[in-house]
Amino acid sequence: MTRPKLEFTDAPDIPRVTLNPGMFYVTAKTELITTLLGSCVSVCLQDKEAGISGMNHFLLANQRYARNMPASVTEAGRYGIHAMEVLINSMIQKGAKRSRLRAKAFGGGNVIKAFANDNFNCVGEVNSRFVKEFLETEKIPIDAEDLGGTDGRVIAFRTDTFKVYRRFIQKSASIEIEKDEHSLWEKEIKHRDAEKDDSSVILFN
Incomplete structure (x- = not known):
């Protein structure tokens, strides 16, 4: 697969950090944090006074979703809460204050409907729902958001x-990214199911 280049020519001399799914990054330096998003979401956080910034990249993993209840109280939501708290706590450890954080949120696209046998297409x-619910x-405060739609994004x-720079990517590249994310989604669900099975076994020494 040929992935889009993460190039932003308006900042040629700034060091780059690239995030893959499941990663986060916190810094007090001037850097450009980049990532590719399909269904995944990234939240950019900053405490301007402390000069601490951070970004994550995560995909909620669950086979069943309830559209009539908040995403944050579902099993998938617990996974997202962990991803957000890890990022926030890491920023606090570097000197940020939770009360001063501001956010920008991106991703959550529904790029393809090719997986009719599971719930990945939602x-x-x-x-997107989870991120907004969690931050609220x-x-x-959410200073900017670009969530949903049918295209993949480079941010x-x-x-x-x-400042967060967003560029939509070609449909062919978006589909490949979505396929990669679907594979990660299935793998995470299998891992979580295995952990549940293991929890039913108790060993007494």
Whole structure:
């Protein structure tokens, strides 16, 4: 697969950090944090006063979603809460304050409907719902968002200015990214199911 280049020519001399699914990054330096998003979401956070910035990239993993209840209280939501709390706590450890955080959120696209035998085709929607619900609950203001739609995205977060550059990518590349994310989604679900099976076995020494 030929992936889109993560190039942003307006910041040629700024060091780059690239995030893959499941990763997060926190820094007090001037850097450009980049990633590719299909159904996944990324949240960019900053405490301007402390000069601390961070970004994550995650995909909620669950086979069943309830559209009539908040995503944050589902099993998938617990996974997302962990992803957000890891990022926030890492920023706090570097000197940020939760009360000063501001956010920008991206991703959650529904790029293809090719997986009719599972619920992956609504993951982007649930990811988008979760991010907004979580930030509202935690009273972290959302300064900008670009969620949903049917296209994949390249985003780059410039940590010194809190500017986030977004570029939609070609449909063929978007589909390949979505297929990769679907594989990760299935793998995570199998891992979670295996952990549940293991929890039923108790060993007494």
